[in-house]
Amino acid sequence: MKERLEALKQEALQELEQVQSQQELNELRIKYLGKKGPLTEILRGMGALSAEERPVIGQVANDVRAAIESVVEEKQAAYLQGETEARLRAERIDVTLPGRPSPQGAVHPLNKVVQEIEDIFIGMGFTIAEGPEVETDYYNFEALNLPKGHPARDMQDSFYISEEILLRTQTSPMQPRTMLAKKGELPIKIISPGKVYRRDDDDATHSHQFTQIEGLVLDRNIRMSDLKGTLLQFVRELYGQDARIRLRPSFFPFTEPSVEVDVSCFLCGGSGCRLCKQSGWIEILGAGMVHPRVLEMAGYDPNECSGFAFGMGPERVAMLKYGVEDIRHFYTNDLRFLKQFVHL
Ligand code: 2NL
Numbered sequence: 245m246k247e248r249l250e251a252l253k254q255e256a257l258q259e260l261e262q263v264q265s266q267q268e269l270n271e272l273r274i275k276y277l278g279k280k281g282p283l284t285e286i287l288r289g290m291g292a293l294s295a296e297e298r299p300v301i302g303q304v305a306n307d308v309r310a311a312i313e314s315v316v317e318e319k320q321a322a323y324l325q326g327e328t329e330a331r332l333r334a335e336r337i338d339v340t341l342p343g344r345p346s347p348q349g350a351v352h353p354l355n356k357v358v359q360e361i362e363d364i365f366i367g368m369g370f371t372i373a374e375g376p377e378v379e380t381d382y383y384n385f386e387a388l389n390l391p392k393g394h395p396a397r398d399m400q401d402s403f404y405i406s407e408e409i410l411l412r413t414q415t416s417p418m419q420p421r422t423m424l425a426k427k428g429e430l431p432i433k434i435i436s437p438g439k440v441y442r443r444d445d446d447d448a449t450h451s452h453q454f455t456q457i458e459g460l461v462l463d464r465n466i467r468m469s470d471l472k473g474t475l476l477q478f479v480r481e482l483y484g485q486d487a488r489i490r491l492r493p494s495f496f497p498f499t500e501p502s503v504e505v506d507v508s509c510f511l512c513g514g515s516g517c518r519l520c521k522q523s524g525w526i527e528i529l530g531a532g533m534v535h536p537r538v539l540e541m542a543g544y545d546p547n548e549c550s551g552f553a554f555g556m557g558p559e560r561v562a563m564l565k566y567g568v569e570d571i572r573h574f575y576t577n578d579l580r581f582l583k584q585f586v587h588l
Contacts, residue, residue, distance in 0.1 A: 503531050
């Protein structure tokens with residue numbers, strides 16, 4: 245029996261020596277060490293041996309099993325090692341390759357101007373009040389002293405959704421909304437930036453959808469000089485400390501008196517050039533003292549408080565600032581246009 249075991253060992257080791265694949269190795273493991281293998285069979289037959297022989301043969305059988313197992317494990321380990329090495333080789337990363345560039349976006353030139361204007365007013369203690377683009381007729385017109393039948397609210401000029409609902413034609417509705425929410429509390433210092441809509445045929449200087457920034461200051465004893473000082477400070481921060489302003493009389497239904505605000509031409513400094521059409525001045529704002537009717541409708545007593553309001557078009561500010569000749573460039577998203585502002 246001892247000889248049979250030795251022969252089995254030799255045979256197994258010889259076969260293992262020749263093994264070509266992990267699958268073959270597994271087959272040999274089952275063949276020699278499995279439950280149906282010759283070793284198990286020999287061990288099972290040990291009952292027939294004498295008491296002296298049994299431990300000796302048992303020892304030999306265990307040695308044979310251990311020898312075969314050890315070669316199988318050694319080969320298995322070598323296969324695993326080979327697999328790991330192959331994977332490392334296959335998945336190696338070349339850290340010297342240049343990276344894939346991820347395209348970087350930039351703030352839209354119009355938004356950049358809006359943010360710049362917002363920052364200036366925030367610095368003067370204003371807060372930002374944003375509101376819905378779909379408005380009621382009441383907030384868009386009525387509360388701003390534009391009663392039904394007023395020529396400025398011609399159906400032809402506004403996008404009506406129903407009798408009482410329309411796309412806002414100005415950002416002003418946020419101002420009566422804010423005043424009503426404050427329930428008579430003072431002061432109010434807000435700016436309202438956002439999109440507005442008018443029924444217009446688009447051309448180089450008109451768009452059916454554009455941007456506005458309006459401001460409102462309301463407190464006791466607010467005077468025209470507060471309007472003038474605030475807007476002068478604003479244009480100095482926007483165009484530089486040498487900027488000057490002048491006020492010309494004008495008309496808006498929601499302010500009385502009303503003014504147009506010109507800023508000294510930031511291209512020629514006021515001496516006259518192509519940009520300011522030789523006048524030395526560029527119109528950038530409309531403004532005025534809030535009409536007493538507007539205050540009353542929003543729950544404020546015009547004998548107790550007063551305020552000024554102003555409005556401007558960021559498209560116009562951006563067109564002048566960057567020399568853009570067609571307002572439609574801001575909305576058509578032509579990358580050749582937009583990319584010119586990436587590094588500004
Ligand atoms: C312009 C002129 C302006 C206002 C807007 C306003 C709002 C309230 C009361 C009084 Cl609630 N006024 N807004 C006042 C004057 C001018 O805008 O040229 N905008 C582009």
